[in-house]
Amino acid sequence: xxxxxxxxxxxxxxxxxxxxxxxxxxxxxxxxxxxxxxxxxxxxxxxxxxxxxxxxxxxxxxxxxxxxxxxxxxxxxxxxxxxxxxxxxxxxxxxxxxxxxxxxxxxxxxxxxxxxxxxxxxxxxxxxxxxxxxxxxxxxxxxxxxxxxxxxxxxxxxxxxxxxxx
Amino acid sequence: xxxxxxxxxxxxxxxxxxxxxxxxxxxxxxxxxxxxxxxxxxxxxxxxxxxxxxxxxxxxxxxxxxxxxxxxxxxxxxxxxxxxxxxxxxxxxxxxxxxxxxxxxxxxxxxxxxxxxxxxxxxxxxxxxxxxxxxxxxxxxxxxxxxxxxxxxxxxxxxxxxxxxxxxxxxxxxxxxxxxxxxxxxxxxxxxxxxxxxxxxxxxxxxxxxxxxxxxxxxxxxxxxxxxxxxxxxxxxxxxxxxxxxxxxxxxxxxxxxxxxxxxxxxxxxxxxxxxxxxxxxxxxxxxxxxxxxxxxxxxxxxxxxxxxxxxxxxxxxxxxxxxxxxxxxxxxxxxxxxxxxxxxxxxxxxxxxxxxxxxxxxxxxxxxxxxxxxxxxxxxxxxxxxxxxxxxxxxxxxxxxxxxxxxxxxxxxxxxxxxxxxxxxxxxxxx
Numbered sequence: 001x002x003x004x005x006x007x008x009x010x011x012x013x014x015x016x017x018x019x020x021x022x023x024x025x026x027x028x029x030x031x032x033x034x035x036x037x038x039x040x041x042x043x044x045x046x047x048x049x050x051x052x053x054x055x056x057x058x059x060x061x062x063x064x065x066x067x068x069x070x071x072x073x074x075x076x077x078x079x080x081x082x083x084x085x086x087x088x089x090x091x092x093x094x095x096x097x098x099x100x101x102x103x104x105x106x107x108x109x110x111x112x113x114x115x116x117x118x119x120x121x122x123x124x125x126x127x128x129x130x131x132x133x134x135x136x137x138x139x140x141x142x143x144x145x146x147x148x149x150x151x152x153x154x155x156x157x158x159x160x161x162x163x164x165x166x
Numbered sequence: 167x168x169x170x171x172x173x174x175x176x177x178x179x180x181x182x183x184x185x186x187x188x189x190x191x192x193x194x195x196x197x198x199x200x201x202x203x204x205x206x207x208x209x210x211x212x213x214x215x216x217x218x219x220x221x222x223x224x225x226x227x228x229x230x231x232x233x234x235x236x237x238x239x240x241x242x243x244x245x246x247x248x249x250x251x252x253x254x255x256x257x258x259x260x261x262x263x264x265x266x267x268x269x270x271x272x273x274x275x276x277x278x279x280x281x282x283x284x285x286x287x288x289x290x291x292x293x294x295x296x297x298x299x300x301x302x303x304x305x306x307x308x309x310x311x312x313x314x315x316x317x318x319x320x321x322x323x324x325x326x327x328x329x330x331x332x333x334x335x336x337x338x339x340x341x342x343x344x345x346x347x348x349x350x351x352x353x354x355x356x357x358x359x360x361x362x363x364x365x366x367x368x369x370x371x372x373x374x375x376x377x378x379x380x381x382x383x384x385x386x387x388x389x390x391x392x393x394x395x396x397x398x399x400x401x402x403x404x405x406x407x408x409x410x411x412x413x414x415x416x417x418x419x420x421x422x423x424x425x426x427x428x429x430x431x432x433x434x435x436x437x438x439x440x441x442x443x444x445x446x447x448x449x450x451x452x453x454x455x456x457x458x459x460x461x462x463x464x465x466x467x468x469x470x471x472x473x474x475x476x477x478x479x480x481x482x483x484x485x486x487x488x489x490x491x492x493x494x495x496x497x498x499x500x501x502x503x504x505x506x507x508x509x510x511x512x513x514x515x516x517x518x519x520x521x522x523x524x525x526x527x528x529x530x531x532x533x534x535x536x537x538x539x540x541x542x543x544x545x546x547x548x549x550x551x552x553x554x555x556x557x558x559x560x561x562x563x564x565x566x567x568x569x570x571x572x573x574x575x576x577x578x579x580x581x582x583x584x585x586x587x588x589x590x591x592x593x594x595x596x597x598x
Contacts, residue, residue, distance in 0.1 A: 004341065007306075007345040007346075010302070010345075018298075018353055022356060025360070025363050025364050031224065039360070039368060041365070041379075045381035046377045051384055115216065135376070137401075138396050
């Protein structure tokens with residue numbers, strides 16, 4: 001009887017917490033992990049939207065060729081870097097609502113390259129390429145990367161020193 | 167009200183097979199150990215991330231408390247120790263050695279490592295349910311069957327009582343064997359429900375436009391270099407059907423729990439769905455597929471009983487403690503119920519019936535095994551016949567076929583049989 005009461009309490013508690021985590025629907029909070037909700041892929045999208053790939057590139061101090069800096073090379077989680085770059089580009093909905101996020105994300109991106117670049121880079125650039133898709137799928141398979149921003153690395157991420165590239 | 171309570175009790179606590187619970191333990195622990203255990207290298211790499219990126223989630227803070235201050239960041243040495251603990255305890259939980267503490271250590275180690283991975287601003291969804299399932303198994307009687315613990319308990323009982331009793335089907339049933347499986351089943355229902363509801367609430371009807379799934383297919387394909395996603399995105403009708411099918415599956419998964427007849431269809435559908443998502447988008451939800459093991463007991467049982475081969479009969483000396491322990495071990499290894507046992511000291515008539523011409527001195531000298539074709543094997547050859555017949559002993563059977571091994575085996579058997587102790591015989595047949 002006692003064993004059954006214990007089991008019922010554990011099962012009830014586990015399912016209640018999991019049920020409680022379902023609301024509000026779409027919140028996507030990891031705070032109570034391993035109890036969590038599952039709102040992946042729930043945002044709707046429509047034709048005409050753009051898919052953007054962003055990439056940081058380091059400009060070597062010795063005048064060598066630009067070096068692509070994927071999240072691995074910056075020793076930072078991929079999703080973290082992608083989200084940082086979206087904010088730094090001012091492209092995320094969150095950044096649009098909070099202009100200060102754009103500035104602090106740029107500082108963070110610069111700082112990340114400054115710390116992990118081991119002094120090899122004097123500038124860091126944010127590049128992006130835009131994909132378009134329609135009813136029949138992807139329209140452009142290999143669009144060109146475009147330079148969005150170019151920031152110096154000499155001072156730790158001073159936003160005043162950043163300039164938008166043309 | 168009483169009927170509802172009774173139905174709930176049946177749903178959660180109707181006697182269920184301990185062996186099935188053990189299969190769930192073995193499957194989930196093996197899957198976690200082999201495929202899902204956080205990589206040590208990645209864990210160490212995380213400790214090199216910028217301090218400012220470290221935002222510990224509460225699960226990590228709680229699990230770190232015994233060894234560090236609240237919110238402290240794990241050191242590489244600690245992570246290495248936890249990883250090692252997870253591997254060792256996982257192997258122990260797999261074979262069922264000190265199963266409960268092993269499962270607790272395995273669940274704690276894996277939860278800590280995964281929580282650490284999620285404390286740097288990046289998190290994923292596949293691992294959560296697996297962690298909860300491991301904790302639930304640790305609180306259940308998952309080590310009572312198909313485990314070293316079971317063997318030890320049965321050998322202890324044999325040693326204490328000086329009797330051998332083959333396991334009966336009713337020994338396998340326990341009212342505490344069902345609730346952990348049910349809990350994981352309902353956790354899967356809630357996870358899928360969350361995914362389905364999010365698409366309806368956040369996305370609304372716009373979610374069912376092919377554009378939504380096309381967008382995700384293309385985005386993930388580009389991110390993870392999975393060209394099939396881009397190809398699939400070029401077929402809007404297929405994409406629209408996949409969108410409707412996915413949401414229907416997610417919202418109705420409870421049917422898989424409530425209507426056992428349709429469970430296999432949901433499991434196959436779910437396995438295809440997750441495999442398809444992985445192939446097209448590189449989003450690995452294989453933990454969910456592993457967790458499906460909590461559903462599939464009845465079918466396994468039916469398949470096994472249909473294929474049950476004919477039995478072998480073992481004639482043993484019930485007055486010899488070593489023989490009793492050997493029979494206990496054989497019965498443990500005989501998962502398919504292939505062996506029948508005859509204690510010739512208690513049941514001489516039956517013994518002579520299955521081994522014609524058997525004499526009491528010959529019976530006391532060596533174990534006898536009668537195979538389904540009527541052939542009688544004795545001593546080392548009897549064990550060899552058993553090893554060939556029982557799936558769990560087949561590797562040993564192959565080894566015993568080697569001439570040097572069989573020669574040594576016969577000598578060792580004769581020596582042990584001659585020196586084994588016998589208890590005072592008190593049964594009728596002892597006078598034979």
